[in-house]
Every structure is written in C-alpha cells, then in structure tokens.
Amino acid sequence: MGSRVGAVIDVAGLQVRFGTVDAVACVDLQVEAGQALALLGRNGAGKSTTMRVLAGVVPPTSGRAVxxxxxxxxEPLLAKRSVGxxxxxxxxxxxxxPWEHLQLSARLRRLEGWEPRARGLLEQFDLGDxxxxxxxxxxxxxxxxxxVVLAALHEPEVLLLDEPFDGVDPLGVEATFAVVEDARARGAAVLVSTHLRDLAVQVCSEVAVLRGGVRVATVSADHMAGDEGARAYRALLA
Ligand SMILES: Nc1ncnc2c1ncn2[C@@H]1O[C@H](COP(=O)(O)OP(=O)(O)OP(=O)(O)O)[C@@H](O)[C@H]1O
Structure with a gap:
C-alpha cells in the first residue's frame, strides 16, 4: 500500500528506539476516513509501541506519524485532541x-452535554450498574x-484500540464492534491491535502484519480470514 493523500492515520518510515532496542524499525501505515485497520504480529513485534506513538505517549525516533x-x-496537543x-x-x-473517569476526560477535553452519550456507552458495555x-x-x-468507553467518549477522528478484546466476554466484544462500526460510519479512522485474528478480520477492512518492528504486509481482511487466513498469517510470521 503506497502513501495515500488524505489518510487520517499516516505513518511512514516510523522508527522507535529504546536504548539499543529497536521497538519499531520501519513501519508504514495509512488508514483513511471510515476505514479500520488491524495490527497483527507476535509478542514484541512493535504493535503497542506504534499505537503509543500515535497516541502521543511515546515520541518517534524518526519517521512520520500524523x-x-x-x-x-x-503539533502534539492537536494530535492528542483528535485521538481516542x-x-x-x-x-x-x-x-x-467509571463516572469519575468520564467526568475527568470530558473536563480535559472541554466537552459539553457529554453525559447522555456517557450513560449510553456505559449501558452498551454493561457498566451502568x-x-x-x-x-x-x-x-x-x-x-x-x-x-474502550473512555477512548470513544468524545467521538474522536482517530480511534486507537490496543488489545480491546483481551479477556472480554462475547457481549463486550459485540459492544466494541459497535463502537468501531459507529466510528467508521462517522468517518473516523480506526486502528485495532490484537492477537485475535478472527475478531480482527470481522471488524477491520485491512490487516497490517508487523514482524520484528517492521511492517511485512498489508492485506485485505478477507485474506486473513478462516483456515486459509490462518495459514497466510503463519507464513508471514515465520
Ligand atoms: N519502554 C521500553 N523500553 C525498552 N524496550 C521496550 C519498551 N517498550 C517496548 N520495548 C520493546 O520493544 C519491542 C516491541 O514492544 P511492543 O510492546 O511494541 O510489542 P507488541 O507487538 O505490542 O507486543 P505484545 O503483543 O506482546 O503486546 C519489544 O522488544 C519490547 O521489549
């Protein structure tokens, strides 16, 4: 996938070094408005570090992250404001x-009239009680x-979900799918890092595979589905 003009998430030649460790050696990703891209890869492949750069938590060593x-x-503040x-x-x-977390998030972002959406999200995720x-x-x-509720509250242009399905029951997974679908419908770009390939391909249109801090492939989600997808994924990890 080449660099796309107007991609909402635009990462090119990203490198992140911690001392002598190249956590991310060379990652290129573009996610357009309304798209969801899954990040797959083995433990230590660089998925979370890539997400942290986009969230403004870790600075890039070199390369572009927009x-x-x-x-x-x-533009760290404007970048952070656009991200959930x-x-x-x-x-x-x-x-x-949970309500205090939501209040703090709303205050920091100077949101008005956020309460009904917050209540709705808590109900949707079975956290109302x-x-x-x-x-x-x-x-x-x-x-x-x-x-996930906190990431979604302010309807960000960029939704970054790192392991959102980890240890989550089927109803929680459904609620997360709904959040991703809602974000896509309103034109946000979504990046989902997960080890659960079968869920990734259900909710994302494309999949990027990282290996040793390098993006080794970006393919359509269909390509990574089912038994054939499992074989294709293994081949990319080998
Ligand atoms: N703060 C840090 N200091 C030193 N090394 C780090 C730091 N953060 C990450 N790393 C290293 O960078 C590499 C990539 O880590 P990262 O957490 O991005 O991988 P990941 O693909 O998210 O892995 P997992 O699937 O296990 O969560 C690993 O070798 C990790 O040990």
Whole structure:
C-alpha cells in the first residue's frame, strides 16, 4: 500500500528506539476516513509501541506519524485532541469510578452535554450498574470495556484500540464492534491491535502484519480470514 493523500492515520518510515532496542524499525501505515485497520504480529513485534506513538505517549525516533492532519511531533496537543486511545495496559485510576473517569476526560477535553452519550456507552458495555464503584475491584475484562468507553467518549477522528478484546466476554466484544462500526460510519479512522485474528478480520477492512518492528504486509481482511487466513498469517510470521 503506497502513501495515500488524505489518510487520517499516516505513518511512514516510523522508527522507535529504546536504548539499543529497536521497538519499531520501519513501519508504514495509512488508514483513511471510515476505514479500520488491524495490527497483527507476535509478542514484541512493535504493535503497542506504534499505537503509543500515535497516541502521543511515546515520541518517534524518526519517521512520520500524523493523525487527522497533525504531526505528533510538531503539533502534539492537536494530535492528542483528535485521538481516542485505549491503551493495552493501565490508564485507569484504581480509586476513581467509571463516572469519575468520564467526568475527568470530558473536563480535559472541554466537552459539553457529554453525559447522555456517557450513560449510553456505559449501558452498551454493561457498566451502568458499576458506574459509581471504584475500578480497583474491576475484573480485567471490565477494565478493558471501560477503557474502550473512555477512548470513544468524545467521538474522536482517530480511534486507537490496543488489545480491546483481551479477556472480554462475547457481549463486550459485540459492544466494541459497535463502537468501531459507529466510528467508521462517522468517518473516523480506526486502528485495532490484537492477537485475535478472527475478531480482527470481522471488524477491520485491512490487516497490517508487523514482524520484528517492521511492517511485512498489508492485506485485505478477507485474506486473513478462516483456515486459509490462518495459514497466510503463519507464513508471514515465520
Ligand atoms: N519502554 C521500553 N523500553 C525498552 N524496550 C521496550 C519498551 N517498550 C517496548 N520495548 C520493546 O520493544 C519491542 C516491541 O514492544 P511492543 O510492546 O511494541 O510489542 P507488541 O507487538 O505490542 O507486543 P505484545 O503483543 O506482546 O503486546 C519489544 O522488544 C519490547 O521489549
């Protein structure tokens, strides 16, 4: 896939180095408005690091990372504002309730009239009953579901979901699918990092495979579906 004019997520020649470790050596990705791209790859392939660069959490060592027209390096605030990010781990305050997380997010982004959408998302993710319970006692799956809700609250132009299905029950998976479909319908670009290839191909139109910090392929989701897709994926990992 070549560089596309107007891609909402535009990554080219991305490199991220931690000391002597090249977490990302060379990644190119373009996701257009209304598209969802899955990031697949083995443990340590560089998926989360790529997501963190786009979320403005980790600076790129070199290369380009642009979200919604904003370079993460030169326009960090505008870039962050355009992104909704579900990190692979962490991000929740144990002493705060889901509602307090949503309040904080809304305040930081100066959202108006966000409450009905927040309530709707909590219901959709079956978190309505625990909206006012501190997250310290949440199961892993509940924490994942809340992280997706927080990423989606402000209807961002760029939705970054890192391992959103990890430990999540089928109803939570359905709710996450609905969030991705809603984002695509309103013209957002979505990036989903996951090890669950069968779910990735259901919700994404394309799949990028990373290996050793390098993007080795970008193919249509159909290409990665079913038994044949499993074989194709294994071949790319070998
Ligand atoms: N802060 C850091 N300091 C040093 N090395 C790091 C750091 N973050 C990531 N790495 C290394 O970069 C490589 C890529 O890690 P990353 O978390 O991006 O992989 P991943 O594809 O998301 O893996 P997984 O599927 O296991 O979550 C790994 O070798 C990891 O050890």
């Amino acid at each position: 979200v919604a027209g904003h370079d993460v390096r030169t 990010y579900c990190p692979d781990v962490g991000g929740l305050v144990p002493r705060a309730t 625990v909206a006012h319970r501190v997250t310290a006692g949440f199961s892993h799956g509940m924490g994942r579901r809340l992280s």
